[in-house]
Amino acid sequence: MHEQVRDYKVTQEPYYRAVGDEVDLYEAAYAVRMPMMLKGPTGCGKTRFVEYMAWKLGKPLITVACNEDMTASDLVGRYLLDANGTRWQDGPLTLAARHGAICYLDEVVEARQDTVVVIHPLTDNRRVLPLEKKGELVEAHKDFQLVISYNPGYQSLMKDLKQSTKQRFGALDFGYPEADVEKEIVSHETGVSNDVAGKLVGVAERARNLKGHGLDEGISTRMLVHAGSLIAREVDPLAACRMALVRPLTDDPDMRDALDAAVTTFF
Numbered sequence: 001m002h003e004q005v006r007d008y009k010v011t012q013e014p015y016y017r018a019v020g021d022e023v024d025l026y027e028a029a030y031a032v033r034m035p036m037m038l039k040g041p042t043g044c045g046k047t048r049f050v051e052y053m054a055w056k057l058g059k060p061l062i063t064v065a066c067n068e069d070m071t072a073s074d075l076v077g078r079y080l081l082d083a084n085g086t087r088w089q090d091g092p093l094t095l096a097a098r099h100g101a102i103c104y105l106d107e108v109v110e111a112r113q114d115t116v117v118v119i120h121p122l123t124d125n126r127r128v129l130p131l132e133k134k135g136e137l138v139e140a141h142k143d144f145q146l147v148i149s150y151n152p153g154y155q156s157l158m159k160d161l162k163q164s165t166k167q168r169f170g171a172l173d174f175g176y177p178e179a180d181v182e183k184e185i186v187s188h189e190t191g192v193s194n195d196v197a198g199k200l201v202g203v204a205e206r207a208r209n210l211k212g213h214g215l216d217e218g219i220s221t222r223m224l225v226h227a228g229s230l231i232a233r234e235v236d237p238l239a240a241c242r243m244a245l246v247r248p249l250t251d252d253p254d255m256r257d258a259l260d261a262a263v264t265t266f267f
């Protein structure tokens with residue numbers, strides 16, 4: 001592995017509880033270097049999955065959290081000024097393409113369209129990345145793969161991926177795991193008993209039913225892990241649920257009270 005990407009190697013096996021055939025499907029996609037899109041709400045295991053797959057495939061993983069201020073240069077690279085003049089510095093996407101890492105662009109819809117288009121030549125047969133400012137055409141390393149995550153729930157006309165971008169990817173759907181699996185994840189991640197994990201999942205199921213009826217998003221697995229970690233530290237479960245599950249989710253006093261009431265039916 002090239003020294004420039006060695007630090008990005010996933011050295012320890014991440015805990016990932018498969019929910020279906022996504023591991024096999026991803027391996028097949030990687031074998032043909034298909035760019036992949038992981039779709040699903042926030043906090044449902046997309047990042048953990050890609051970390052696990054990078055570990056399993058033995059490839060370095062370079063992750064970029066996308067935001068609307070991000071420019072193409074933030075991905076591709078730029079000239080920097082130093083004592084000896086100017087020096088080119090590869091951005092994360094170039095680093096991954098050049099040296100054969102998996103590049104994970106998290107929440108790619110947050111980036112502007114003119115930023116997102118830089119990935120196009122890397123995601124078709126050419127597998128190249130033009131560095132316009134540098135006058136270089138980088139040919140992607142054989143191990144390079146591009147992965148993006150995408151939350152269809154946030155989708156608005158202003159913030160959606162273009163078909164010309166979407167159609168370059170294979171896509172896997174992620175969602176909140178079914179109750180027994182989610183219980184297992186929460187208890188494994190936090191150390192709380194199966195019984196407590198089951199109650200947390202119960203609260204989440206109630207809240208998820210309110211999605212679209214006053215809530216934009218449901219309680220994610222990530223939030224359950226937060227609540228479980230507090231309870232494992234002997235925080236009172238009611239206080240833990242209010243702080244980790246209810247308050248972050250809603251600013252609406254009626255909704256907050258309804259969710260607090262749901263918590264008290266479990267704890």
Ligand code: ADP
Nearest residue numbers: 015016017042043044045046047048221222225
């Ligand atoms: P996102 O979908 O936003 O990328 P993450 O992958 O960061 O979400 O998941 C949030 C947390 O939920 C993880 O840190 C992990 O604790 C837990 N988690 C969710 N799904 C799984 C899973 N299938 N296996 C293991 N942990 C999971």
